[in-house]
Amino acid sequence: MWTCKNLWKKLAPLARSSSTLCRQNARGVLLNNERRLPLVPQAHMSSGTPGSRGDNNLYYLLVGATCVGGGFYAYRTIKGDKERYQERINEIASRPNKVVPEQPITEAPGEQAAETPQEIAPVTEDAPVETPEVTPIVEEVSPEVAAVEQEDPPTTPEAEIAPESVVEPAPEESVGTPDADPVVKSEPTPVAGSLPAETAEPQTTTETESAAEPATVAPAEVPAPTPVEFPSHAPYLLIGGGTASFAAARSIRARDPGARVLIITDEPDLPYMRPPLSKELWFSDDPSVVDTLRFKQWNGKERSIYFQPPSFYVSPQDLEKVENGGVAVLTGKKVVHMDVRGNKVTLSDGTEISYDKCLIATGGIPRNLQVIERAGEEVTKRTTLFRKVEDFKALDKVSRDTKSITIIGGGFLGSELACALGRRSADSDLEVIQMFPEKGNMGKVLPEYLSNWTTAKVKSEGVAVITEALVKAVSFKDGKVEIKLKDGRVVKTDHIVAAVGLEPSVELAKSAGLEVDSDFGGFRVNAELQARSNIWVAGDAACFYDIRLGRRRVEHHDHAVVSGRLAGENMTGANKPYWHQSMFWSDLGPDVGYEAIGIVDSSLPTVGVFAKATAKDTPKAATEKSGTGIRSESETEGTASSPVASSTPEPPPVLEQKDNYGKGVIFYLRDKVVVGIILWNVFNRMPVARKIIKDGEEHADLNEVAKLFNIHDD
Amino acid sequence: MSYCKQEGKDRIIFVTKEDHEAPSNAELIADDPNDPYEDQGLILPSGEINWNCPCLGGMASGPCGTQFKEAFSCFHYSNEEVKGSECIDNFRAMQECMQKYPELYPQEDENEGVAAGGADATAPDSSPAPVASSDSTLSSPTPESAPSSDNTPPTDSQAAS
Numbered sequence: 074m075w076t077c078k079n080l081w082k083k084l085a086p087l088a089r090s091s092s093t094l095c096r097q098n099a100r101g102v103l104l105n106n107e108r109r110l111p112l113v114p115q116a117h118m119s120s121g122t123p124g125s126r127g128d129n130n131l132y133y134l135l136v137g138a139t140c141v142g143g144g145f146y147a148y149r150t151i152k153g154d155k156e157r158y159q160e161r162i163n164e165i166a167s168r169p170n171k172v173v174p175e176q177p178i179t180e181a182p183g184e185q186a187a188e189t190p191q192e193i194a195p196v197t198e199d200a201p202v203e204t205p206e207v208t209p210i211v212e213e214v215s216p217e218v219a220a221v222e223q224e225d226p227p228t229t230p231e232a233e234i235a236p237e238s239v240v241e242p243a244p245e246e247s248v249g250t251p252d253a254d255p256v257v258k259s260e261p262t263p264v265a266g267s268l269p270a271e272t273a274e275p276q277t278t279t280e281t282e283s284a285a286e287p288a289t290v291a292p293a294e295v296p297a298p299t300p301v302e303f304p305s306h307a308p309y310l311l312i313g314g315g316t317a318s319f320a321a322a323r324s325i326r327a328r329d330p331g332a333r334v335l336i337i338t339d340e341p342d343l344p345y346m347r348p349p350l351s352k353e354l355w356f357s358d359d360p361s362v363v364d365t366l367r368f369k370q371w372n373g374k375e376r377s378i379y380f381q382p383p384s385f386y387v388s389p390q391d392l393e394k395v396e397n398g399g400v401a402v403l404t405g406k407k408v409v410h411m412d413v414r415g416n417k418v419t420l421s422d423g424t425e426i427s428y429d430k431c432l433i434a435t436g437g438i439p440r441n442l443q444v445i446e447r448a449g450e451e452v453t454k455r456t457t458l459f460r461k462v463e464d465f466k467a468l469d470k471v472s473r474d475t476k477s478i479t480i481i482g483g484g485f486l487g488s489e490l491a492c493a494l495g496r497r498s499a500d501s502d503l504e505v506i507q508m509f510p511e512k513g514n515m516g517k518v519l520p521e522y523l524s525n526w527t528t529a530k531v532k533s534e535g536v537a538v539i540t541e542a543l544v545k546a547v548s549f550k551d552g553k554v555e556i557k558l559k560d561g562r563v564v565k566t567d568h569i570v571a572a573v574g575l576e577p578s579v580e581l582a583k584s585a586g587l588e589v590d591s592d593f594g595g596f597r598v599n600a601e602l603q604a605r606s607n608i609w610v611a612g613d614a615a616c617f618y619d620i621r622l623g624r625r626r627v628e629h630h631d632h633a634v635v636s637g638r639l640a641g642e643n644m645t646g647a648n649k650p651y652w653h654q655s656m657f658w659s660d661l662g663p664d665v666g667y668e669a670i671g672i673v674d675s676s677l678p679t680v681g682v683f684a685k686a687t688a689k690d691t692p693k694a695a696t697e698k699s700g701t702g703i704r705s706e707s708e709t710e711g712t713a714s715s716p717v718a719s720s721t722p723e724p725p726p727v728l729e730q731k732d733n734y735g736k737g738v739i740f741y742l743r744d745k746v747v748v749g750i751i752l753w754n755v756f757n758r759m760p761v762a763r764k765i766i767k768d769g770e771e772h773a774d775l776n777e778v779a780k781l782f783n784i785h786d787d
Numbered sequence: 788m789s790y791c792k793q794e795g796k797d798r799i800i801f802v803t804k805e806d807h808e809a810p811s812n813a814e815l816i817a818d819d820p821n822d823p824y825e826d827q828g829l830i831l832p833s834g835e836i837n838w839n840c841p842c843l844g845g846m847a848s849g850p851c852g853t854q855f856k857e858a859f860s861c862f863h864y865s866n867e868e869v870k871g872s873e874c875i876d877n878f879r880a881m882q883e884c885m886q887k888y889p890e891l892y893p894q895e896d897e898n899e900g901v902a903a904g905g906a907d908a909t910a911p912d913s914s915p916a917p918v919a920s921s922d923s924t925l926s927s928p929t930p931e932s933a934p935s936s937d938n939t940p941p942t943d944s945q946a947a948s
Contacts, residue, residue: 326848327838330856382890385849397853520797642839652824678796684804768816776789776800780811785804 303403303424304393307335309644310418310428312408312581314338316346316630317434317612317637319380322400324641331398332645335389335428337420339407342462343386345378348630350465351486352660354378355493363466378462411585413605429607430644433587433596434637435578436613437628441571442481444547451549456569459486468570472497475567476504479556481544482572483509483516485659488531490570492662495535505535506564508542508556514661518669519739520679523753526734527665534662539564575628577614590616593626600650602640609644611636619651621769622672622748629657654763668759671749671766673741682779683737683753738762738779745771747778758782836863849891851884 309325311318314336322334336344345366353368362368366378387399410419417427439458446453457468472478472494480491491507498505511517513524514531532538543559547569556564577595581587587604588597595616598604602617610617612633616626627636632655642649656670734753741749746769750762761781772778789802818825821832829840838847838856846855858877865871871878885892 323845323848324839326852327843330853381845381849384888384890385845387850397850399850400848520794522794522797522799638839638841649824653826678798680798680800682800682802684802684807764815764818770814770816772813774813776802776806777811777813779800779802780807780809781813781815783807784802785807 303389303420303426304335304401305425306427307333307392308429309334309432310426310430311336311432311434312418313432313434313436313612313614314340314342314344314402314404315434315436315612316344316380316633317436317615317640318432319344320634320637321432321434321609321611321641321644324638325645326398326400328642328645328647331396333392333395333398334400335392335426336400336402337406337408337418337426338402338404340461341404342379343383343402343404344380345462346380346630347378347460349378350462351459351489351493354465355497363469366462408581409584411581413585413608416607431608432637432640432644433581433604433608433610433614434612434633434640435581437575437577439571440574440576442544442547442573444544445569445571448547449549452547452554452569455549455554455567456571458571459490460575471568472503473501476502477506477566478503478568478570479506479508479554479564479566480570480572481508481556482570482574483507483511483514483540484518484572484574485515487570487572488514488527488661489659490572491531491536491538492534492660495531496662498535504537504566506537506539506566507531508539508544508558508564510541510543512540514538515659515675517675518673519751520675520681523681523734523739524675527661530662530665575613577616577626579614590624590626592616593624595626601643601648602636602651603643609640611640617651621652621654621767625672627655629655631655631657654766656759656763665754666756667751667753668756668762669749669751670759670762671741671747672743673749673751677741677743677749679739679741680775681734681737681739681753682776682784683734684784737784738782740775740778747772747775752782755782755784836860845891850888851881851892854881854884857881 309322309329309332311321311334315338318336318338322336325332325334338344349368354362354366357368359365359367367375368378369375385400387395387401389401389403392399392401406424407421408418409421411431412418415427416429416431417425418431419425439460441456441458445456457464457471459465459468468490478494480487480494487507487509491505494503494505497503507514509516511524512521513519513528515527516524518524519527528538528540539558539562541560542562544556545559546557548555548557553565553567554569556566556569558564579587579589579594579596582589582596585605585608587608587610589595590597593616595614596604596610598610598615598617600618600620602609602611602615604610613626613628615636616624617636618624635653635655636651639647639649639651639653654670656668658666658668660666736754738755738758739751739753740747741751747765750765752758752762765778765781789800789806791798791800793799827837827840829837829842831837836856836859846852849855854877858874858881861874861877862871865874867873886894
């Protein structure tokens with residue numbers, strides 16, 4: 074007895090100090106090294122107290138159990154890894170037979186019953202998933218093993234469910250959410266052959282799984298794979314179904330005969346163009362425009378915003394079989410994970426699609442103001458973030474149903490919408506307000522004098538413009554949305570449209586291991602728009618290196634087309650850098666229209682060369698003559714000419730008194746080199762502008778350069 | 788008379804027509820026609836057809852793209868007296884394909900199909916330079932690039948219908 078007690082007394086402090094050590098290590102070994110010695114005597118002293126023996130026992134048990142469990146687990150993992158690796162190799166080898174849907178064989182049956190096999194595919198994922206679960210698992214090791222073995226036979230038929238893609242769900246799993254990966258992995262053929270190999274496997278995974286998902290057995294057995302219609306492999310995979318993606322698809326099809334291109338988009342619509350959503354569609358006379366989405370082009374012909382009618386596309390299930398290839402669009406599906414090493418992506422429903430070459434053209438989502446997000450549901454349901462077709466339809470309805478709309482934002486989108494709604498307000502009693510922090514519309518793009526002039530024009534369109542407005546708080550009071558500005562002004566309105574910028578969608582960067590640019594946002598790519606081998610990025614989401622103008626990210630329609638086309642060319646082996654400078658344009662009402670190219674930032678020094686505008690120099694007039702992109706509104710032409718006539722002041726002598734920026738060219742300079750040009754109410758001169766930027770020369774007299782544009786001619 | 792003023796960092800010049808009458812002395816660098824980076828017209832410097840030319844719209848990339856490419860290539864390389872006379876079968880195949888997609892290739896007059904296809908093909912063939920500039924004129928706002936000019940095959944000179 075006594076010897077036992079003495080033995081115990083000696084062992085206890087050891088156990089205690091070892092556990093203390095463990096605790097100290099967790100905090101920072103180095104710091105605590107010196108303190109170890111003093112702590113041990115303290116521990117020793119405390120071991121004399123009556124309750125300590127129980128504590129000692131507990132410590133001893135825990136430490137001992139942890140060591141045993143850890144050792145056991147480590148052995149299992151190593152064994153399991155080997156087998157998993159083997160299975161992975163087998164699986165990859167069997168992949169060329171696309172007919173046999175690959176069964177992420179690994180977990181197969183045992184998993185089914187147990188939990189969703191997470192660490193299947195990427196072995197690397199094991200570590201993060203399993204580490205948090207070591208301790209809880211330890212206790213359950215023995216009971217689990219027994220359970221698994223019993224369950225093996227009955228769950229054999231349910232092999233389907235093991236989706237290997239599940240890397241993404243992995244982290245979720247550790248939180249304990251039952252993975253719905255019993256997802257429609259439409260692979261009905263259980264790979265029976267590989268079962269024997271897995272019996273050991275399931276055990277390991279079951280351990281880890283067990284702690285997190287005790288309840289998944291039931292749901293796991295309901296996979297009922299619906300015959301999924303997705304191709305399992307696409308030679309060309311385009312993520313995102315916007316302008317850049319479509320341009321790339323066309324480019325690929327043109328250059329690679331018989332190419333099979335798969336576009337995956339989370340929108341319900343086929344690829345369409347965005348500019349008419351804030352311009353032409355609002356000026357259409359057709360009351361059913363919201364449904365038809367057709368508008369009139371510069372040449373008077375009507376067209377739809379959709380690039381191609383549905384008959385152009387091949388259906389996804391036919392993509393692999395159709396003779397000459399084609400373009401297929403998977404709508405309503407979001408890519409949530411990208412496995413770059415394995416060359417495959419995972420959709421939100423767990424489906425995996427492998428690719429040879431991939432384009433990321435995910436664009437972005439509209440930014441919102443924090444004050445609105447925090448303002449509560451009554452405000453947020455009366456706020457529109459404008460970008461997609463559904464936003465256009467919603468805003469159109471709102472404009473007919475409400476009395477007052479406020480647009481927050483003074484850039485392209487905000488100003489165009491303000492003008493469009495302002496026009497509509499002429500026929501109804503709709504109040505249109507636009508507010509922004511700058512001093513004038515397009516304050517970040519146009520030099521101040523021009524921005525002021527533009528603001529006056531916007532006001533004449535029927536918009537109440539509030540400049541230098543910083544929104545401080547938004548609330549819903551007495552049936553109205555109340556916007557409080559920093560300077561104390563209060564604006565009461567029925568609906569808000571927030572046009573405060575675009576946040577590029579870079580969620581895939583993490584899983585794909587892609588670089589995100591900190592200055593401009595978006596995926597960082599090189600001059601050939603390549604992010605990594607086999608991955609390109611184009612459109613709004615691409616922060617690319619422009620050989621001429623430096624690294625930038627552009628959010629314009631033409632850039633999406635140009636970069637999409639370039640990415641498509643490079644995906645088919647062209648290796649061309651970004652060279653053809655994209656342009657952009659905007660119309661603010663019938664009198665103000667401009668085209669621009671390059672870097673057009675109002676913080677740069679500018680030189681503007683203007684001529685007196687005549688009645689012939691308006692977007693309206695320009696459309697009749699040549700191919701400029703502004704819609705022609707024949708009905709309103711009569712009314713348009715009078716404002717133009719009145720805005721042009723009397724003959725030249727009056728120039729000194731009232732500056733009229735009717736038409737001209739504005740050069741944006743950076744270190745004396747022209748990096749951006751705006752053609753103000755001057756059309757069809759874009760090739761000249763493009764050439765000047767491409768040359769990148771220093772010109773002593775920009776007036777001479779301006780002569781090249783013949784601004785006085787029509 | 789022109790006058791100039793400065794508003795902070797921005798310079799503003801007003802010019803009259805007379806001021807701009809004298810030719811410009813600004814120098815532009817001459818373009819290299821063989822620059823591989825530049826966007827080419829319909830016919831590449833090597834003599835091959837640039838299927839990715841925006842001027843073609845969606846012709847080479849649509850469902851009938853293969854037939855279109857065969858027909859047009861045959862015509863382009865044809866050295867017969869009546870250019871393209873041996874390509875009738877290709878054009879017929881193309882036309883048959885296009886008839887299956889009336890939405891994409893609106894048929895105005897079927898009989899004109901083959902003949903017009905041949906005639907129209909000469910237009911792009913003989914004018915690579917204007918086509919290159921048409922690319923830039925296409926670079927005006929709405930019809931900016933291929934995607935938008937797509938749906939107007941009747942007005943598009945390359946349309947075979």
